[in-house]
Amino acid sequence: MAYLDVSNVTKRYGDTVAVDDVSFSAEPGRILGLLGPNGAGKTSTIRMITYITVPDAGGIRYDGETVGPWSQQRMGYLPEERGLYKRLRVKEQLVYLGTLKGLSKAEAADRADHWLGRFDATGWADMKTEELSKGMQQKIQFIATLLHDPSLLIFDEPFSGLDPINADLLRDIILELRREDRTILFASHRMEQVEQLCDDICLMARGDVVLRGPLRDIKEQFGKNTLVLEFDGDDHFVDQLEAEGLVRVNTRSAHRAELTLADGTAARTVLDRALDATDELYRYERTAPPLNEIFVEVVGEDEARRMQEEAATAPAG
Amino acid sequence: MSAHKIWLILSSEFWRRVRSKAFILATLLVPVGFVILAAAPALFGYLAEQTDERVVALVDETDQLADSLAAAGGDRITFESTDAPIDSVRAAVRGGVYDGYLLLPASLLDGEGEATYYSMEGGGLTLRTQIDGMVNRVIQERRLTSAGADASVLSIVRSDVGLSTRKLAEDEGTTADSSLALTAIGYAMAFIIYFAVFIYGQYVMQGVIEEKSNRVVEIVVSSVRPFELLMGKVLGIGAMGLVQMVTWAVLVGGGFAVAGPVLALVMSPEDLGVAPDASQQAMAEAAGASLPTLPLDLMVWFVLFFLGGFLLYASLFAAVGSAVEQQQDAQNLLLPVMTPLIVPILFLFFIIESPNATVSVVMSIIPFFSPILMVLRAAIANVPLWEIGLAFGLLLATFVGMIWVAGRIYRVGILSYGKTPGFREIAKWVTYD
Incomplete structure (x- = not known):
């Protein structure tokens, strides 16, 4: 199986630089997480990989050759904003999309039958797509992505808008595809989701790659500076620790806190304070930081906050 | 592509x-x-014309036109001469016996005055054109005859020539226009x-x-x-x-x-x-x-x-x-x-x-x-x-x-x-x- 190589790719839209000199690669049998807040350039990058747009500079190779119509036929793409032709019947829709990917009509029809069967959806074949529920349409969308047996799969925010059953189904599909040695690219701004699935990550911010590599290495590189506490009783000590500049609070609820140690703070200090203040301490764990925190650390706290705010107002892209 | x-x-x-x-x-x-x-x-339109066979009372003060007008009326308009006084003709029209009456003053033969058609409903454009044409043709013939025109002149006057137009083609000849x-x-x-x-x-x-x-x-x-x-x-x-x-x-x-x-x-x-x-x-x-x-x-x-x-x-x-x-x-x-x-x-x-x-x-x-x-x-x-x-x-x-x-x-x-x-x-x- 082949791998995907993105090297020094730049893409401008008018005066905006959407992707700035980005390089990374994805290998077969592994899942690459393309991460970053909205507006980081993930979708712009994906559109170049899928040959929907072409880079202004740099090159994208798949299997050693520059991507083009030939590689589109070997890629399956599940875009962030998903949709189907409403008035087409389900099977007809799948066959049409399959033939656009280079399948013959007969092949496409056979595979559509196969996949509809696998998703317990054989009965939907002659229904109009608009008659299906949203969850059913999501399944049809997965089938459309997989129908032509692609060796490179690209999922853009795959879990957004999925109901829990389909989210599980998709997770299983993605893991199965990985076992089959396909190359999988998975873009998301929901970093905690990606963490569970990815082998490698490529962290993007404002069109740049700010961090990339195997997830395990990265986690090690950032050390065990994160504490997870679960307790009962007075949680005022967390405020005090933060006020004294000893820790930064990542997440916090009534009985749980996730803290990042400030430089020079001994983990023990936090444990002592917690034991003094709380009625009961169930969990005290020193661990590697979650991706969210790594991201904040890499781009800086102020920058990260600004990006989050921008992402909340700007359109996706 | x-x-x-x-x-x-x-x-x-x-x-x-x-x-x-x-x-x-x-x-x-x-x-x-x-x-x-x-x-x-x-x-x-055709059916309307068919059902519209009209019966028109003819008050002919010239005393010469009734026959030829009746002939000209054909199937569509039946002219019935009447000597009854105008009042009773009018009453007959109002009573629905006639669709209307046509008054031809004696002066028509000298080319003066005008024929008048009276009816309850006005008559419509087609009827007006038809009666107008008929009266004119009949009077024209009568006056020509009385002026001594012979049969050949009459047939000339009667002839009805259509106009056909043809278009000149770029090359030789003409095409039907x-x-x-x-x-x-x-x-x-x-x-x-x-x-x-x-x-x-x-x-x-x-x-x-x-x-x-x-x-x-x-x-x-x-x-x-x-x-x-x-x-x-x-x-x-x-x-x-x-x-x-x-x-x-x-x-x-x-x-x-x-x-x-x-x-x-x-x-x-x-x-x-x-x-x-x-x-x-x-x-x-x-x-x-x-x-x-x-x-x-x-x-x-x-x-x-x-x-x-x-x-x-x-x-x-x-x-x-x-x-x-x-x-x-x-x-x-x-x-x-x-x-x-x-x-x-x-x-x-x-x-x-x-x-x-x-x-x-x-x-x-x-x-x-x-x-x-x-x-x-x-x-x-x-x-x-x-x-x-x-x-x-x-x-x-x-x-x-x-x-x-x-x-x-x-x-x-x-x-x-x-x-x-x-x-x-x-x-x-x-x-x-």
Whole structure:
């Protein structure tokens, strides 16, 4: 199986630089997480990989050759904003999309039958797509992505808008595809989701790659500076620790806190304070930081906050 | 560019529209409506005339005209001479015994005064013209006779000469001129092309908007080039339009072929003013329920210019559609597309009046106008082949240029969501790589 190589790719839209000199690669049998807040350039990058747009500079190779119509036929793409032709019947829709990917009509029809069967959806074949529920349409969308047996799969925010059953189904599909040695690219701004699935990550911010590599290495590189506490009783000590500049609070609820140690703070200090203040301490764990925190650390706290705010107002892209 | 992909898209776009209920209904019902609208007035008019046999009391103060007028009245108007006093004639009309009465004063024989028709309902235009003609002819003959004109003079006066017009062809000889019919045809063709381009162009725009707001477009362009999608869509809808128009033409033609004999069953040739042994075709024509035969080259140009015009405008409609997310947002952007489509309509009458004036020639060669204006000119005048050829060549060249521009707008537009762009921004898209 082949791998995907993105090297020094730049893409401008008018005066905006959407992707700035980005390089990374994805290998077969592994899942690459393309991460970053909205507006980081993930979708712009994906559109170049899928040959929907072409880079202004740099090159994208798949299997050693520059991507083009030939590689589109070997890629399956599940875009962030998903949709189907409403008035087409389900099977007809799948066959049409399959033939656009280079399948013959007969092949496409056979595979559509196969996949509809696998998703317990054989009965939907002659229904109009608009008659299906949203969850059913999501399944049809997965089938459309997989129908032509692609060796490179690209999922853009795959879990957004999925109901829990389909989210599980998709997770299983993605893991199965990985076992089959396909190359999988998975873009998301929901970093905690990606963490569970990815082998490698490529962290993007404002069109740049700010961090990339195997997830395990990265986690090690950032050390065990994160504490997870679960307790009962007075949680005022967390405020005090933060006020004294000893820790930064990542997440916090009534009985749980996730803290990042400030430089020079001994983990023990936090444990002592917690034991003094709380009625009961169930969990005290020193661990590697979650991706969210790594991201904040890499781009800086102020920058990260600004990006989050921008992402909340700007359109996706 | 892959012709195979374009073909896949073309046929999908074509079939999914052609088999829709709306398309089938419109394709079948429009010609039925057209035939009914065209044939019904002829039939009803005829039937009305038939039932309208009028009985008119004739108060003939000249004492000389009654017989010849009764003869002239034929089946349609029965003149009954009466000597009764005017009051009782009036009462009889009011009582419904007569439809009206005609008063012929004695002075008529000297060419003075006027005949007067009295009725309860006024009579209508046809009746007025008929009676007027009859009275005049009868009086004319009577006066000629009394002035001593002999039979040969009378027959000269009686002869009824029709006017036939013939058109000078470019080459030798003449062709039968049905210039009135051809003007009507040219006018109709111009409007058909205008509406067809407008309506099918809107289909293209709707299709593009639907695909974009459905978000399915992103999946499609990860399989085919945006330009292939654009071409496939435009050609598919064009094919649909062509099929619809050809079906309409066949059905309307067939409808009249059936309507002719049907009319012939209920009408008699004399009533239509044609020879008693006239063919059904002639009768149908006389009844106004037939289509004039079209010259073949005119039909060919019509189809070519329709396709050229559709392709040119459809690519622009597609570009506009790609820039917006819903139909309402397209209004502003449509202005530069709609304006050149409407301008030729303003010139229709000018061109009908003077089809070979310089302005007419120039206007009909300009690519954005030629689909409407050149077809009109080709129908009503002898347009040199080079003018039509030039107009068509320019039209094709403009189409190629426009679809290129449209393709560049389209490929950016279909992936741009959010605020509807202005003309400036769209112009920028063309320059993107």
